[in-house]
Amino acid sequence: NAGVTQTPKFRILKIGQSMTLQCAQDMNHNYMYWYRQDPGMGLKLIYYSVGAGITDKGEVPNGYNVSRSTTEDFPLRLELAAPSQTSVYFCASSRGHTNEQFFGPGTRLTVL
């Protein structure tokens, strides 16, 4: 099993550009999550999904969108990138909300 995979590993965007961060898991987990981690801080939840076709906002959803068309994939879309979105983004999955979460390797995004 590859676990949770994320692409790309690094990306530099200009202000106003858009991009999609990809996340996939092969553990047949229903629950998937997107987090951001700012320097010296813990993770903050952006969006989560409890299954295909179902998504909900976390603590910091503004400026992001998600979709979940399959169990395996949970892409995160940034529209009109802003410097405040410079961060490291982690995707995670779990069998349920009250189960341990498994994390991808992260995507380091810089918006200039």
Next chain:
Amino acid sequence: GIQVEQSPPDLILQEGANSTLRCNFSDSVNNLQWFHQNPWGQLINLFYIPSGTKQNGRLSATTVATERYSLLYISSSQTTDSGVYFCAAAYSGAGSYQLTFGKGTKLSVIP
């Protein structure tokens, strides 16, 4: 929402020493996890421990849910234990889900 506080924020240990990291949370939770983020940024789940005690090699964790705290014990520390340790507390129920990470404890183990 749930508030999570971790202490100490920084810890320097001599290799072979033991340590205890603490995580306090403000509300009832049904999910408490400990993670290790290594110096390369990778996050590894250490324990899923909403209550009770678990052990895995040199690491163990105890959560006392009624008193709203969890402890992570590291014994005979090694340089590979260096990194940041996060606890994360979550509550899910009645269609809502809250998850909060603490700011972490940065551990440096020196030879």
